[in-house]
Amino acid sequence: MTTIFDNPDEFAEDQLEGFLDLYADRLRGVPGGVVTLPSGEPQVAVVIGGGSGHYPAFAGTVGPGLATGAVVGNIFTSPSAAQAYSVAKAAEQGRGVIFSFGNYAGDNMNFGIAAERLRKEGIDARIVVVTDDIASADETERRRGIAGDFSVFKAMGAAAAEGLDIDEVERIGLASNAATRTLGVAFSGCTMPGADSPLFSVPDGHLGLGLGIHGEPGIEDIPLMRANELAELLVSRLLAAAPADAGPRVAPIVNGLGTTKYEELFLLWRHIARLLREAGYEPVEPEVGELVTSLDMGGASLTLQWLDGELERLWRADAYTPAYRKQRAPIDALDADAVIGAGDGAEDAAAPEASAAAARLTGVAVDAIRALHAVVEEKEDELGRIDAVAGDGDHGRGMLKGASAALAVADSLPEGAGVGWSLGRIGRSWAANAGGTSGVLWGAALEALGASLGDTADEYTAADLADAIDAFCESIVDLGRASLGDKTLLDAALPFAEAFRAGVGKGASTAAAWRAASTVAVDAAAATAELRPRVGRARPLAEKSVGTPDAGATSFGMIVTAVADTLDR
Amino acid sequence: MTTIFDNPDEFAEDQLEGFLDLYADRLRGVPGGVVTLPSGEPQVAVVIGGGSGHYPAFAGTVGPGLATGAVVGNIFTSPSAAQAYSVAKAAEQGRGVIFSFGNYAGDNMNFGIAAERLRKEGIDARIVVVTDDIASADETERRRGIAGDFSVFKAMGAAAAEGLDIDEVERIGLASNAATRTLGVAFSGCTMPGADSPLFSVPDGHLGLGLGIHGEPGIEDIPLMRANELAELLVSRLLAAAPADAGPRVAPIVNGLGTTKYEELFLLWRHIARLLREAGYEPVEPEVGELVTSLDMGGASLTLQWLDGELERLWRADAYTPAYRKQRAPIDALDADAVIGAGDGAEDAAAPEASAAAARLTGVAVDAIRALHAVVEEKEDELGRIDAVAGDGDHGRGMLKGASAALAVADSLPEGAGVGWSLGRIGRSWAANAGGTSGVLWGAALEALGASLGDTADEYTAADLADAIDAFCESIVDLGRASLGDKTLLDAALPFAEAFRAGVGKGASTAAAWRAASTVAVDAAAATAELRPRVGRARPLAEKSVGTPDAGATSFGMIVTAVADTLDR
Structure with missing residues (x-):
């Protein structure tokens, strides 16, 4: 849903005004679009464009090393010939103009007319049309331009910045387009400013294969798939459509269409990178993010540009625009050989010497952890359901992750380790693996329980355990900043501790006092409702x-x- | 909707793997998160973090000039203390560690424990908690951390990069937080990977004021408003919550929550910039884009950091991270005084001398344009409805924009201008202002009509007009690459041209032939159904x-x- 606007009919102009205010230090607004301020020697003007709604395409990639100017049409609408002409006149630096844009009827017409008019005035004007979308047609020249726009603009922008002449920049643009292929999928449609419903929709549980970037639905709706399958689909179809003379080095773009999150794109990239490498390809400086969008559409596309030495040099070149910035220098300044991370080396230390009683108690603790793990495993779903009422429903899962990690440590303790040292390791492992608040509380509380017991006592009484249980609770109070009655773990733990100490005070055995206190804890937990x-x-x-x-x-x-x-046993 | 994932439970780990593959040349993955490769002299380690789902927060802003490391928790879940400890150990360069994160219970606990553990090992560890969200609480120290996280991290990262010691970096972090305020709005909720429904929803036609970034709904649902009103709301409430010693210079962030488009944010910025300036503030290097997101949530927030000289120096400093890159050098290299854009100077040229017949025909053309404008104005909605069936419904609006521009030119033609020159101006004005395909076709066709008639003939016959109408049609064929039967304008225009020429050939007057041909055109248009x-x-x-x-x-x-x-007249 496009939500922020004033008059929907003037969305394109209004957003451009904000954009120009933001980048007034480097861009100039001209009738019809934007141009970069010039720097250094005059260069061939690379003027890109098309409709609005595709940010960062097209105005967001104007600047040193990329486009000289961008023509800005209304949403999903070709700019007029007069707009293209006007921006070209402003961008032109005496070395000619190359218009570049995706292959759409309106853009072909308008940029074509503008080029004609420039030529009539004696300005050398060329056209490089991007045709990267393999889903749109079988014949290369009839294909639409989608995210591969960026690959072609980048090559030409870098070539122009190198000072090459217009013949060379045009040749590189054509070669770059010939080496570029894209395939995309749509998960959801996009909504024009002021409209109530999207331009198209994808049936539930499906994706549209072969998306367009102007609200055109995909060419085929197919069932939604996991990320690894989606990566397989995109990579295999693109590789099957490789140019005839394709080498092993490729510049990939995983492009987000608008609503699809960067983290999702990273996850997709993980599979794509693997598949490309398995197929013998070397991905060169991949770009993963939003480069050519379609309002608030959900979806992603994969672009591959097959590189030769020249295209690789241009792909790697620096650029500095509002939305796309690339500079090797800060990365090259990093020390790639630095030794990073001592990590938690403390965990590798050997167990300190322990008393026989402390070692014996470790056995009790390991049995308890095993019982704890079993009950958490059994009750995982039930705990999740309770937590889902007012939380995120992950309590069961988080507890099981922590308990499993604790059990793994408990099962591999060295012979003779004391209960203090052992519960410390068990607690830290729980906290490290469970994540979340309950994980850190249980981890720290078990560590505190162990620290209270220590590794050196000659014997342990029920009163020592009562002290340790208090330490367990205190650690939770300290960390969680909660009190009795705040509807937390403490509302069961504090009554448990109190009942256990009372039972022990009355002379009950450890087992009997614990069992009686357990009943108190269960009742107290139920009362938290x-x-x-x-x-x-x-x-x-x-x-x-x-x-x-x-x-x-x-x-x-x-x-x-x-x-x-x-x-009891 | 989060759509791309494998096992939803492992989303955070899976996306991190892709991210680390992508930035392997500058970042190192360590247990619990990521750290930058070091460069130059050792510096204070600024370790930021929190849950996943906020990209570019937090891993996306690790690098020279910003954070030294980021701890990466599960989605919307605090990382564990062990994770924070592990990342800090890897990031530490012998000058101490500062943890910085938004104010949430779990993060406070886990980073607190990690800092304790570091201190026990003799590593100086400090904590700077971000509390920028003015909607979350009245007392500053109880506020949540949202997009202002970035402002605080940036100040500390730049200070650490300058080589300042840990006392100074901590002091700057605290000062930066004290100077930072944020207020946000939610338009739609976010959906966890694998979930069927969003964590919350905003009622139709409303926005949630005072959003959280973990799927917490806004504090109050209020009716949706236009961008100018939204800007007014955000600016006025933030200025009312300004720090006591606030100066006139502010570093603004307009942050997108995930689904809200950059173009929407630019549009919002336009109003915010105006309001800030009207209130006497000077916005300093504003950032507009996604810096702290919340999965696929729709919404935006405004952050202001009140700058003193020190904070302004740090805000302006260079940084180079995966998601945030800032370098003055490329901008300073631009020629800010360059004269840009000759523009369309040709339009200012005086009309060439014209024959009396050509000047007379201009009067006929002007009357025709007036009639054309009147009918397009009358039929705008009807044309829009027809176009909406299979197009974007803007045909009526586009035609009226073009006709209005044409009429404005027609009404201001110089005395004695010939019909060729006049229709050229009229056509170019139409094309420039209408936008879209029909605009360029009508504009070019009118220009071709005029060029066929020229400015110099001593008399004009009905046959000359028939030739001009053919030129009108040919221009459309040339540009639109359509043929008869392709369901375009040509399916009415070509029969019209043919019927007009036939009528003239049979000796009919211009008016009679035109009227008869009009009937043919109307019938042909209906037949395109x-x-x-x-x-x-x-x-x-x-x-x-x-x-x-x-x-x-x-x-x-x-x-x-x-x-x-x-x-007829």
Whole structure:
């Protein structure tokens, strides 16, 4: 949905005004579009263009090393011949003008007329049409221009910046287009400013293969697929359409159409990079991001430009425009051989010497972790459902990740390790692997439990365990900044600690006191349903959670109950 | 909708892998996140972070002049303390570590624990929490961190790159946060990878004021507004929340949340810039684009950092990261005083001398243009409706823009100007102002009509007009690459030309022949309803258009009919 506008009919002009204000230090607005301020020796003017709605195409890639000017039409509409003529006159530096644009009827006409008029005035004017979209037609010259526009503009812009003459820049433009292929997919349509509905839509669970960039639907709707399959589809079809003389070096672009997120494009690139390398190709300075968009359309395309030495030099060349900036110098200044990252070397240290009692207690702790892991694994979905009422539903998954990591450490402890050192490693492993708030709380709390017990006591009493459980709770209070009644894990843990200490004070065995305290914890967890959270939740969610117990308190109750069984044995 | 992923649970790791492949020449992946390769003298490590789903925050802004490392959590989830510790150890260059992140409970905990652990190892570790979101709380220290994250990271990154010590970089970070305020609006919610529905939604026709960046809804839903009102809202509330010692220079960020398009942000910036200047502020090197996003959320925020001399120096400093690159040198190399753009000076030339007959015919042409304008104005909506069936519905609007521009020229022609010169000006004005394909066709065709008539004949016959009408049609054939039967303007224009010539051949007066030919044109236009377009339309639209006449042919029929009345007089 295009949401920010004033008069929808004037969207293109209005946005251009903001853009020109923003880049007033480097671009000049002229009737019909924008031109870069000149620098150094005069160069061939590369004037690109087309409709609006494609940012950064076309005005966003005007500047040193790329286009000299951009003609700016209305949304998805060819600029007029007079606009193209006007921008060309402003961009021209005495060495001729090359118009370059994607292959559409209106653009061909208007840029064609503008070139004619320039020639009548004695200005050398050429045209390089981009035809990269392999889905649009079988014959190369009938194909549309989509994201490959950028590849062709980049080659010509770099050639012009090198000072080459108009024949050379035109030759390079044509060669660059001949070496460039694109295939794209649409996930969702785009909506014009002021319109209520998108120009097209993709059926649910499908993607449109062979998208256009003006709200044209894909050529074929096919079922939606995972990223690895999508990468396979794009790479295999593009490689099948390679130019006849294709070498092994390619400049890839994974282009986002507007709504598709950079992180999604990175994920897609991961598979594309692998597939290209497996096919014997070497990706050269890939670009992943938005270069030619289509308003708020969802989708992505893959462009490959097959490189020879000349095209590779131009592809790698520096450029500095509002939306596209490339400079080798800052990267070359980095020390590629630097040794990075000591990492957490502390974890590799050997266990300190421990008393027999501390080593024996490690065995109890390992059994408890095993029981904990089993119950979390069993209850994962239930905990997720409870958490989903007012949270993001990941409590079960996060707890299981942490418990699994803890169990892996517990299962590989060195012989004779003390309970303090062991629970420290177990806790850090939990925190490192669970992620999220519950992960760090459980990890730190287990570490605190261990630190309280230590590795050196000659014997451990039930009172020592009560102290350790208090340390467990204190660590959570310290880190979580929550209090009793805030609808957190503490609402089960604090009553548990109190009941355990009371039971021990009355002379109950560790196992009996723990079991009785477990019942208290489970009841207390259930009672959190009546509470309203006061920490770390936005207000609407806080209201929503009333009537459902806290997931963290619930999992605590489950865990101490499961652990009680190991103490009985 | 997040669409590209493999296993939704592993989205964060998978995208990071692609990102690291892409920037392997400058970044190193370490357990828990990424660090930049070091360069030059050791510097204070600025380690930023938080959950994934915010690209370019946080990994996208690691590099020279900005962050030293970024900790990468799962989507919208704090990274663990172990991750933060691991990245900090890798980023640390012997001058200490500053963690910086937005103010959230999980991040505070995890980065806090990591800092503690670093300190235990003798590494100086500090924390700078960003609290810029004025909607989230009244007390500054309780506010969330949103797009102002970037402003604070930039100040600290630049300070570290200058070689300042950890006390100074920390002081600057705190000062930068104290000088930074943000307010945002949400237009639509975001969807987690693999989820069926967004985390929240904004009611139709509304916006959520005071958005969060983790799928938290806005604090208040208010009716959607035009861009100028939205700018007013954001600017006025931010200025009301200015720091006590605020000066007149501000570094603004207009941040897009994910789905909101750059062109929309430019449009919004236009109003914000005006309002800031009206309020006496000087915007310094504004940034407009995506810096801190929230998956595919729709929305935007405005951040202002009030600058003193130090913060302005740091804000203006160069930086080179995957997503944010700033270097003054290429801009300073541009010639800001260059005289740009001769523009279309030809239009200012005086009319060439014309014969009396040619000057008389100009009067006829002006009357015809007036009639043409009147009928297009009257029929604008009807033409729009016809065009909307298979096109973008702008035919009526485009024709009226062109006709209005043509009429303006026609009304201001110099006394005695010939019909050839006059129709040339009229045609170019039409094409320049109408935009789109029909604009360039009508403009060029009128110019061709005039060129055929010329300015020098001693008399003009009906046969001369028939020749001129043929030139009109030929120009359209040449430019539009269409033929009879392709469902275009030509399907009315060619029968019209033929009928006019036939009528003239049979001795009819110009007016009578024209009127008869007009009837032919109207019938031919209606008959285009049976045709299927063969030029410049995607296939699905071609099918859709069957049953509706071509809008261009229809307007041609209307126009020649209206012009016939002026010839009768």
